[in-house]
Amino acid sequence: MSKFELKIDKNADAAKISIAGIIDEDVDFNEYSLSGLKQMELDLNNVKSINSCGIREWIKWLGSNSQAKMTYINCPKIIIDQINMVDGFLPQNGKVQSFYVPYYNDDSGTEKNVLFRHGTEFTESGVKPPEKVVDEAGNAMEMDVIESKYFKFLNKK
């Protein structure tokens, strides 16, 4: 697999975009025009990391079509961190539909990402985490984020 992959599945004025790998200075978003699109769903499940150049390019790219409605799905922690810290990383008319929350078990050291979905594990009014999260051995796991910081983006809109 190359360092970065982007697939666009266009259907009239809507598009499903899936992004994988590392978003950095080598990514040229100009190759992927967003003009004419009115609705976009960005699947970010396989984004591994993003650096400062990547953040700037991302904002520029999505800003090139600020009118379109955008939905981010399967956001890994690295994306949620950027949404929380960088204005414009999630455009004004953008919405997070689902995102991962890291869980951890202190004794076994196991880590797991749990998908929080809009309407199930979170809504506009707050977060409703699953009652119990266990690792493969059945050990109870705890949320591995600072909740006030990680879920801050939910109050932004």
Add this chain to the structure above:
Amino acid sequence: MSKNKILILEDDKTLSQSLQEALEKRGFEVIPAANAEEANALLNEHKVDYIFVDCLLPGMSGDEFVIKLKKDKPDRKFKVILMSGIYTDKSTIQDMLKRTQASAFLKKPFDLDQVFNIVKEKEDNAKKESPRKMLYQIFSKDMVSTREKRKLIESIEEISAYDLPFIYSLLTETKSSGYLNIYFNDGSVSGIAFSNGCIVAVDVEDKSTYIGELLIQSGYVSPTDIQKALQSKNNQRLGQRLISSNLMSPHALDLTMIEQMNVRLSKTISEKTVKLNFSASEVELTQPNIDSELLLNYLHDWIASKLPTNWLKNLYMMWAGHQIIPNAHLKPDHPCMQMSLIQSLDGLLDKLAKKTTLSELLGVPDYNQAALYKALHFLVTKGLIYFSRNISFDNVDEHFDYLTKLKAQIENKSDYEMLEALGLTQYNDAESAASEIETLLGQEPMKKEAKNFGVWYELYNKISTAINSLNPEAKIQLKKAIEKNEAENRIKANQLLDESKKELMLSQFQSALVKLKEAGKLSGTLFQYNIYIAWARLGMNMQKKDKNVIKEIEFDLMQIPADERYDYLYPYVMGLYYKATNDYLNAKKSFDKALAMDNTFLAAKRELSLIEQMMKKTRKNDNLFTMDLKDVVTVLFKKK
């Protein structure tokens, strides 16, 4: 963190013993007492955090004991937990809780989990150290996992950009791979890529550090060469184009790329507040890069030149009385020990080996205070020393001296400034900060008549009152007010700096020095401040050449950051320094360089002409190996 002490006042031996065993297993120190007299005697010897009291005791009842104890020892802080199997109706319990001001009531028989929940609350509070404090103690651990680093960086809500050298060093020393993104309040983002502890890329939004600019400033290429390279039609980056066009050597490009990373990293270190995010990831190890060895020089340079002494004073105030623990790698042959900051403090290594404190080091008469703070910060940043978690004193006098110094340091500060200096702004109530305050002040003195008792309580109350009086909203307002004040002072300081520049050009060194000192008091972050102050001092010292003043000037020059050296003023002032130290050859080179950067700079022209005359005068005694060829021929073949 010291163990929490618990006193159990219970005449039922079986219950007392089982409670003691359970609490001891949880790491508490437990002292049992069977009656009020025994408990009083023990409380005269020990400072406890909790007292579990049975209400129905032989002789004095448990509630009476608590009321009397609180009356007799009003200064002592402990939590009371009442226990009873007889008084169990709601109104009696409420009445007892009210009269004794106890924190909880346990109906016998009770579950041990109820006990643990009560003491856990305090344990949790005790563990709540400020993330920044935890950051600066991370090198006390032998191993730091990637997760630990990530969690620590995540826990920091905001940090001063002056803390960044420490973060860079942490990620380098712990062989990290990934991207550190730095978010500034103005919306800009900078990033640093680490590969197995080496810095491989630095990204800042700053045109002055573009490679072309730096290549010209370093004298490797001319602006015309850059134009030529840019005209060649290929997709290569500028440096590669210059090499392909035979306009520059690959070695020059490598050196400039490293210098570019240095200047860019240096630019991230400022008075701004930043947010951080570290994403661990595989990053390719590209060349050139900055490894731990090279970073050592840069760290030294940044700490010497970019970190204001006042900022360091505030950072270390909370650790002033803590023992400095040297790491096993801190040895005379460690490269850090050869750096100028360390070398400027005679016998520092020996003192550190004896586990001294900052407070004691500040008392060493020959030590320059600014150099001491910077040297210690350099060693902390490299993980070669750290401060012990607990404060300890050999005797009451030592504790008293420490507290008196601390009191003097915070005396003229506002409540907010004081809390900021002590690293306590994140607390909203004194109770949750109690353990942190005790870490700062040292153990609470047991005896009222002891010398340290009064000042300990005075400080404890002052800090607690300040924490309780400032709500989060007020803190934000005060922080803004301080920032506004600093900005105003910076404007005034810059005006003074401008005036002093004009005076320096007119060789009015004394007046310029007075203005510069005034400007330095108003702001610790003035562009090229150390260049000007060194210029003024050199101007005044040119005739006398006082060794002590030269030492001060050397410290000024050490404090000039890398990004302030790309200007004709830096080589000019360096030329003055070489002249003052009779190194005419380097003085000439420096004045030449200054004129190459700005050929209209009259002062440099004047100095160059003077130095050439001086060189001619001294040439008679010159060594053949250092002479110009023309002079060698003259000396050897001149007709007598």
